[in-house]
Every structure is written in structure tokens, then in C-alpha cells.
Amino acid sequence: MADYDIAIAGAGAVGMSCALWAQMRGHRVLLADPNPPGSGASYGNACTLATYACLPVNAPSVLTGLPGLMFAKDSPLSLSYAHALRNPRWMLSFLANCRAAPSRRIAGHLADLLAHADAGINPLIEAAGAQDLVVARGQLSVWSTASAAEAATADLEQRRALGVPWREVGPEEALEMEPGLRLPVKRAVHFHAARHLRDPQELITRMHRAFMELGGATLRAPVEAVRASATGVEVQADGQSLTAGRAVIAGGAFSKRIEGAGTDKLPLGTERGYHLMYEGEAHRVTRPVGWGEAGFYAVPHAQGLRLTGTVEIAALEAPANPRRLAYIARAGAEMLGPLPDPDSDWLGFRPTLPDSLPVIGPSPQSDRLLYAFGHQHIGLTLSGITGRLIADLAEGRQPNVDLSPFAADRAFA
Numbered sequence: 001m002a003d004y005d006i007a008i009a010g011a012g013a014v015g016m017s018c019a020l021w022a023q024m025r026g027h028r029v030l031l032a033d034p035n036p037p038g039s040g041a042s043y044g045n046a047c048t049l050a051t052y053a054c055l056p057v058n059a060p061s062v063l064t065g066l067p068g069l070m071f072a073k074d075s076p077l078s079l080s081y082a083h084a085l086r087n088p089r090w091m092l093s094f095l096a097n098c099r100a101a102p103s104r105r106i107a108g109h110l111a112d113l114l115a116h117a118d119a120g121i122n123p124l125i126e127a128a129g130a131q132d133l134v135v136a137r138g139q140l141s142v143w144s145t146a147s148a149a150e151a152a153t154a155d156l157e158q159r160r161a162l163g164v165p166w167r168e169v170g171p172e173e174a175l176e177m178e179p180g181l182r183l184p185v186k187r188a189v190h191f192h193a194a195r196h197l198r199d200p201q202e203l204i205t206r207m208h209r210a211f212m213e214l215g216g217a218t219l220r221a222p223v224e225a226v227r228a229s230a231t232g233v234e235v236q237a238d239g240q241s242l243t244a245g246r247a248v249i250a251g252g253a254f255s256k257r258i259e260g261a262g263t264d265k266l267p268l269g270t271e272r273g274y275h276l277m278y279e280g281e282a283h284r285v286t287r288p289v290g291w292g293e294a295g296f297y298a299v300p301h302a303q304g305l306r307l308t309g310t311v312e313i314a315a316l317e318a319p320a321n322p323r324r325l326a327y328i329a330r331a332g333a334e335m336l337g338p339l340p341d342p343d344s345d346w347l348g349f350r351p352t353l354p355d356s357l358p359v360i361g362p363s364p365q366s367d368r369l370l371y372a373f374g375h376q377h378i379g380l381t382l383s384g385i386t387g388r389l390i391a392d393l394a395e396g397r398q399p400n401v402d403l404s405p406f407a408a409d410r411a412f413a
């Protein structure tokens with residue numbers, strides 16, 4: 001008999017959800033990660049269970065606005081040209097998916113998956129005893145210029161057509177909802193079905209505790225290699241060779257680095273994002289507030305105000321870019337009025353395939369290797385449903401979601 005039924009590489013929101021779902025279903029699960037649970041991208045994000053976020057970054061506006069976006073000093077999107085030249089496959093495929101037809105198709109697939117997001121994560125929140133971390137006040141999106149407010153209409157209507165509920169909020173009501181805003185609000189929309197977490201890492205820590213209490217095993221080491229055979233998977237980690245019925249690759253943006261997993265053949269890249277933390281300033285907003293033109297959110301985190309977001313297309317290894325942080329600090333003061341110096345900053349790596357769809361399903365080489373990565377901007381939101389789908393696949397059950405758009409062997413454009 002194998003040492004474990006399921007071995008999971010990666011204890012971010014996604015891997016932890018896979019582990020807890022499988023353990024709750026009575027499997028013998030090993031969770032391996034060199035770092036504490038929830039300390040990767042899942043730590044520093046915008047804390048939002050963003051069930052409305054079905055529109056990918058791949059959008060026609062990226063193609064038309066690309067030169068302006070990239071050369072502007074204050075831009076929510078930045079691109080390292082050297083990185084783009086070194087990764088032409090990812091870059092060209094990403095841009096090809098910005099055309100209207102693929103962008104619409106991607107949005108549809110994301111909306112289908114997001115429709116199951118709450119059903120996937122709610123049982124985990126309950127199992128973790130973490131209901132106190134969840135706040136149901138929706139998300140407020142605001143635009144501060146008439147042109148951007150007008151341009152948002154097409155996106156909003158697309159979301160509505162895909163089943164996302166939202167409500168137009170007048171500028172006065174927006175300022176009543178969020179009196180800390182100092183922007184000239186030209187338009188505001190409330191995504192009232194969204195929720196946020198006071199502290200995403202705390203949720204993952206509690207999920208890990210629940211997992212251990214149910215008999216799960218943890219290894220504080222990277223999975224170095226996996227080798228699938230007809231009967232199971234050999235897992236190399238921490239100088240040991242372990243056996244499992246199946247292995248799940250959930251290493252976020254680092255999922256390509258596990259030998260034998262076959263993930264090195266996939267065009268997995270990263271969209272880097274940043275945050276600044278201001279302790280004692282959480283009262284500035286009462287829910288996640290996104291400023292459309294600036295590309296970031298102000299979020300009331302348990303430890304303070306978090307200004308977080310933006311997209312930087314650059315290498316995993318490249319050092320943090322101080323200009324991105326300065327941009328967020330500057331725009332944050334414009335959004336909320338003067339702020340003290342931030343107490344900390346953070347750079348994180350969204351795992352992103354060039355079509356902005358995650359990979360959820362078996363590897364083309366063996367159904368004993370299951371992939372669960374590439375959740376780009378919405379991995380916290382989609383973590384629970386991904387965990388449930390992976391548990392279904394590991395048991396040979398037919399999932400209640402069509403996973404073909406998320407297959408590893410799809411055409412990425």
C-alpha cells in the first residue's frame with residue numbers, strides 16, 4: 001500500500017484547499033511545502049472573494065492601450081521588455097487572447113467556474129472555524145474620470161450577461177458607503193455578492209489546523225521530483241522517497257519547477273503584484289474598494305489598510321521594483337487623502353497562463369498526476385472549488401463542472 005492516498009505540492013490557498021477537501025473525505029493526505037501555509041501569493045492579495053471577477057486581463061483594451069499603458073509613469077500595468085523577449089510564447093499568446101472573441105470565451109469559462117466558488121470555499125471556512133474572518137459587505141468599484149466611467153459600461157454589461165449581480169451606486173451614496181474616499185467619484189458600482197477576508201493567511205492557517213486535526217500529514221520541504229507509474233506516484237522530497245496514489249501539483253507560479261511533473265511544458269508565467277500595509281489605518285475603508293483607473297484596491301485587513309494590486313509582467317527572479325510601490329503610495333494618497341509612511345511592502349506572484357484560465361485536471365502523461373495552478377487574479381476565490389474538483393478527480397468521480405476549458409492539453413492560442 002502507498003504511504004499516502006494523495007500527496008500535494010504547495011500549501012497556498014489552492015493546495016491547502018485540495019488537502020482539506022481530500023482529508024475531509026477520508027483520504028490519507030500529505031501536504032508538502034518549504035514555507036508556512038498561505039505565505040506565497042495567498043498571503044498578500046486583496047483579500048476578496050471576488051465572484052464578480054470573470055473578465056480576464058486579456059481584453060481588447062490592452063491591445064489598443066498597450067503603448068500608452070506601458071510608457072506612462074503612473075500605469076497600473078507594466079512590462080519588462082527583456083522578459084517579454086525572453087518569453088515570446090507566453091507574451092504572444094497572452095496578446096492573442098486579448099482579441100475580442102477569445103477574451104469573451106475566457107470570460108464565459110471563468111464565470112462558469114466562479115459560479116461554484118462560494119460552494120467550494122464555504123465548507124472549508126466552516127471546517128476551519130473561520131466564519132469570523134469573512135465579511136459580507138460586497139466590493140465597491142469606483143471611477144474618477146467621466147471617460148473611464150463611460151468606458152466601464154461594456155465590461156459591466158458583459159458581467160451582467162454572465163450572471164454577475166451588481167448595482168449602480170450614485171456618487172453620493174458611494175461616499176456614504178465609503179466616507180474615506182477623496183476621489184471625485186464619477187461612477188460607482190457595488191458587487192454586493194462579493195465578500196472579503198479580514199486576513200487570508202489566517203484562514204489558510206486555520207484550514208491547516210483543521211487538516212492536521214483530521215489526521216493530515218505535513219512535510220516542511222519542497223517536492224523536488226515526482227514519477228508516475230501505473231500503480232502510483234513516487235514523490236521525492238526532503239531527501240526521502242515517498243509513495244502516493246496520486247500527486248497534486250499546486251505550487252502556484254512555481255509549479256513548473258518540479259521534475260517529472262510535466263509542468264515545464266506548459267506556458268505558465270506570472271503577473272507580479274504589490275501591496276503596501278499601513279497599520280492602524282484600516283478604518284479608511286469598510287470593504288475592498290477598487291479604483292478603476294489606478295488598477296488597485298484599498299482593503300481593510302486585520303493588520304491595517306492594505307493598498308494592493310497592479311500588474312507587472314516580469315521574471316519571478318527579478319527584484320521588486322520600487323517604482324511600482326511608489327506608484328501605489330502616490331495613487332493611494334490621491335484616493336484616500338494623506339497617508340503615513342507604509343509599515344511594510346510586499347511583492348507576490350500571480351500564477352498566470354496566457355489565456356488567464358487555470359489548469360485543473362490530470363496531466364496529459366498520467367491521471368495519477370493532477371494539476372491545480374494558474375489561478376491568476378482570483379486564486380483565493382477559486383481555491384475552494386478547485387480543491388473540491390481535485391478531490392473528485394482523485395476519487396475517479398465525475399465533477400459537476402465541465403473541466404475541458406481548464407485542461408492542460410488545451411490550445412493556449
Ligand SMILES: Cc1cc2nc3c(=O)[nH]c(=O)nc-3n(C[C@H](O)[C@H](O)[C@H](O)COP(=O)(O)OP(=O)(O)OC[C@H]3O[C@@H](n4cnc5c(N)ncnc54)[C@H](O)[C@@H]3O)c2cc1C
Binds near residue numbers: 009222350378
Ligand atoms: C496583488 C495581488 C492581489 C490579489 N488579490 C486577489 C483577491 O483579492 N482575490 C483573489 O481571489 N485572488 C487574488 N489574487 C490572486 C491570488 O492571490 C492567487 O491566485 C493565489 O494566491 C494563488 O494561490 P496558489 O495556492 O496557487 O499559490 P501560492 O499562494 O503562491 O502558493 C504556492 C505554494 O507552493 C509552494 N511551492 C512552490 N514550489 C513548491 C514545491 N516544489 N514543493 C512544495 N511546495 C512548493 C510555495 O512555497 C507556496 O506556498 C491576488 C494576487 C496578487 C499578487
